[in-house]
Amino acid sequence: MKANNIVTDSITMGDVARAAGVAPVTVSRYLNDPELVSERSKQKVSAAIKALNYVPSAAARTLASKRSRMIGSIMPSLDSSLFGRAIEVFQNHISTSGYNLILASHNYNPEKEREHILQMISHGVDALLLIGNARDESIYQLLNAKKIPYVLTWTIDSKQAHPCVGFDNHNAASSIANYLMDLGHTKFAMISGFVKNNDRAYDRLQGVRHALAQRGLSLDDDNVIERQFGVDAGRDAFRLLMSRQQKPTAIICGSEPFAYGAIFESKTMGIDIPNDVSITGFDDMWLASNITPRLTTVRTPQQQIGMLAAKYLIAKLNGENVLVPNPLDIEIVVRESCAPPR
Incomplete structure (x- = not known):
């Protein structure tokens, strides 16, 4: 498919539909609910979007789907590869369902984390991934009141008050x-x-x-x-x-x-x-x-945490009744830095 001479800013969803040979509603579903579109139609629409350099309006998509297609994740720190493994797997999985990741860090400052959470809520994130369980209960009350799904990772909740994907x-x-x-x-x-x-x-x-x-x-x-x-x-x-x-x-x-x-x-x-x-x-x-x-x-289980957290949030956003997994297993890896005492 060759790109035409239409100015990018003027390209509409209808133009994409005609170039792909599908109905406009299929393009809309591809952008807002890709799981409802067949693989063959996805390929057609994707090729047309690329050929036409079509950039959908985020505001229009949010209005049409009542979703921002954004999931927020707030890390304790970005100065380590520790959380990077999990967040890469998490991002890869949510992207296949049409969601983008917004990332922030709070450097172990609870007030900074609260600020990031409020900002993400104000920008309309659809869900949140958080690390650990040490935060004020009012944050959870706000998320529940706004009906924003969330999951806590790298931890478990013995009281089962919050959804967690992690280990003991x-x-x-x-x-x-x-x-x-x-x-x-x-x-x-x-x-x-x-x-x-x-x-x-x-x-x-x-x-x-x-x-x-x-x-x-x-x-x-x-x-x-x-x-x-x-x-x-x-x-x-x-x-x-x-x-x-x-x-x-x-x-x-x-x-x-x-x-x-x-x-x-x-x-x-x-x-x-x-x-x-x-x-x-x-x-x-x-x-x-x-x-x-x-x-x-x-x-x-860093990568497992990322995958299971993504699956949980996507399922919640799709309105599914989903249970969080049991606490994940850890393993003691024995190498050369330990020996019996002299």
């Missing part, structure tokens, strides 16, 4: 602590994100404390270092812990960049991992299997 952070952290205790460790420290306004960091810390308590051990407050997430913070916390007279033999990192920083700093300090101290991570990001020593860590 408490149990995941308990599992890595139990693995280290099985190796014989009794002297523990933890490098954690700030637990205030972060239910994932809080649950991971409590999971470690619970696992140790089950075996008659404890995690002293002095051995819990809370930092802003990042490699440099991991270096700083590791240096602090390993400069003390009473050194831990195992350091559990609540976020993987902390573990990378700890390993980098160990080389500067001349400390042998794992013979002097064992290090664990959390999430199994790409560097975990490429750093030296390779990192023992908790593998979280």
